[in-house]
Amino acid sequence: MPKGMAKGQRFICQNPECGCEMDVTKASLVEATSNPRCGCGVEMKKPYVKPTVSTLHLAEGISFTSNRRTPEDS
Numbered sequence: 001m002p003k004g005m006a007k008g009q010r011f012i013c014q015n016p017e018c019g020c021e022m023d024v025t026k027a028s029l030v031e032a033t034s035n036p037r038c039g040c041g042v043e044m045k046k047p048y049v050k051p052t053v054s055t056l057h058l059a060e061g062i063s064f065t066s067n068r069r070t071p072e073d074s
Contacts, residue, residue, distance in 0.1 A: 004027065004029060004030055005027065007025065010023050011044035011046060012046075012047050013040065014044065014045055015040050017040075
């Protein structure tokens, strides 16, 4: 279930003939049960945001050891 709308979120009407967009300027304190509806009556949805890939850089001097047992340990 969607939570209340947060400031800065954008919703876009799913009706291609309408194309209305809404930016939230004040957060909602009420928990929502569905996405908002456009003036044309169609449910609005958040736009797709392509995921980004980030890399993890380990600090120098830190090493990780494995706790796995090998056949030689038995």
